Amino acid sequence: MGGTSIAAEPPVPGAPQVAEPGRLRRYAVAGAFLAPAFVLLGVWILYPAIYTIVRSFFGQSGFDDFAGIDNYKTLFSTSAITTAIKNNAIWVAIVPALITALGLIFAVLTEKVSWAVAFKTVVFMPMAISLFAAGVIWRIMDRQEPQLGTVNAFVQVFHDMFHPPGALSDAVPSTTNVSGSTTEGFVLRKPLGAGGVALLGVTAIPPTDVPKSAVQAVAPKADPHGITGVVWRDFKPGGGTPGKVESQELGLPGVKVELRDSSGKTVQSATTASNGTFAFKDVPSGQYRAAIGASTFAKPFGGVSWLGSQLITPAIIIAYIWVWAGFAMVVIAAGLAAIPRDVLEAARTDGAGEWQVFRRVTVPLLAPVLSVVFITMIINVLKVFDIVLSVAPESSQADANVIALAMWRTAFTQFDFGLGSAIAVFLFVLVVPVLALNVRRFRREV
């Protein structure tokens, strides 16, 4: 310890240290107070850090197997680890900025409502929960089937607004009188004029697909001025005649039927009733074709595969933001509270709008706090681990890999301590410059 020269009391020149028992005693007392901390820091942090750095230059079998920088080469050429590095890069690029922005928005907006405390408590609450348990929660939220997974149930509401599901998702024509498929729609082969009746029999509909309101199908009466018809499930348990409406055969309600003229243009459309019947009234003379449009067979929303290999990282990121946004909000709100009100008021009296006050006064004054949140989040994101293990099912964990997870797997499931050490050192090297910024801030405060 070469610190004597900057000690608070400069030593008296020439005075032997031993001659001052009072000072020595004081040092001994200080030593006694510091010893437990220094033993722990030395044995559990300092020594291991040095060991890990040295160990990273040796192979899997131990210190008799010097490997030079081979482990680092392996690190950048093993696909599992490069995937982890790529994913961590995505994390760092997206998450700290998003969390800081959300925290800022929440902090500024809560200032405008009287129930700010309640809001802050709710958003901050996930901070107390382990990232691991938060991951379990989101794994439940992220289930694929919209009737099971909350996120997809939510997405379905919007999906159905723009792409409503058809009345039927699967069917085939029951006779050759009707042609087509579920992707292009079904068309009655025979053209019809006024007074014609269109029998659009379809089959191969699973019972679960039959709309609940369906009742016994009815063969429609002809209308001399229009075209009538029926869409029905042309399937009679125990056999029947295809193309004929029989008892026990159900009408298919809610099916959109189009009437097309000879050029293929839709001139009228109708929706079937619960007995399957439909009618086009006042059809001008000419030949028409009745058709069931493809939209009737539009598949219902099957759910976004959040936990599949494609979207697993975004899914974990959503869960992570849910946990950490509250942290950003609370820290930024504290910074906001420290801004003198009169500065903001002065800007307002000078005629600045709310947005201008936010953009030109609040954000610049908050810059130090925002950077603290941002830097803290970069460090946290670099070390992300638990939440990946709990959100990602085993099948997509390889796609969700991150550096800390790769380190654990390499060292403690494959027991390659050389490569594992190299990954740890790599993580260390990434964290140091970021945290050094924060430590500088600490020193300023000291």
Add this chain to the structure above:
Amino acid sequence: MSTITADAGRPVVLEESVAAKILRVVGKTPVHIFLVAIGLLWLVPTLGLLVVSILAPQSFTELGWWKIFAHPSLATWQNYHEIFQNHQITSSLVTTLEIAVGGTVLPIIIAALAGYAFAWLDFPGRDWLFVVVIGLLVVPLQMALIPIFKLYNTLHLYGNVFGLILFHTAFGLPFAVFLLRNFFVGIPKDILESARIDGASEARIFLRLILPLGLPAIASLAIFQFLWTWNDLLVALVFGGNTRPITVAIFTQLRSFSANIDIIAPAAFISLAIPLAVFFAFQRYFVQGLLAGSVK
């Protein structure tokens, strides 16, 4: 004439203020709606876990959890009843508590001692050493996993609660020393000086003055350490062996998520109910600690 002016003037002023008030409230409506929506978004996931934890496993595979609001009879205490009979889970809860209590008390004692020395005792290289201690915040715990794993195997601390507590203590120290030293420095010098003049030993000053006066900082630190150690997965996964805290116990069930949901969901809910209770009870200290330095 004057009375008319006054009468005419009053309602105008009143009208303006009412209009301004309405405008202000209406202007804020989008903010209220937005914040309510965000608040719900933040509440729903935890509520979902709570509901899933009281559903029979077959309900979980067939229905969305929100169906419980239409069919309250789906709720059952069976999962919780079974989980408290499940020896693995109950013993893991005890283990978690041991780790969290030990991992909170030990670093606070050690950091308070060191923090006092850094704040009020005089020795060569004091400031320099303090910077070194803070500098150790830079070291991610991944850097220690491999050597400590080897060390614990040699010392038979692998699979031992005490080994886990010591690891948490060491990695909690840099932040704890930083926080407490900075708090202790703020204690008025006169109090300490007069105690010293009265002949009180440093140990006595530490116990009788510093610890009671430092209680607010110690409380924030305690909550932090408690949550940190209660919520840990990685350290226990590496050194715990068969000594499993609740996070590791749940982790071992994750492989067949849907099949084990009757264990996973209630266990996860219990594991987060305790930190949540701590959070709600001591929210003020938690936020204080967070603001004092947000690095871990």
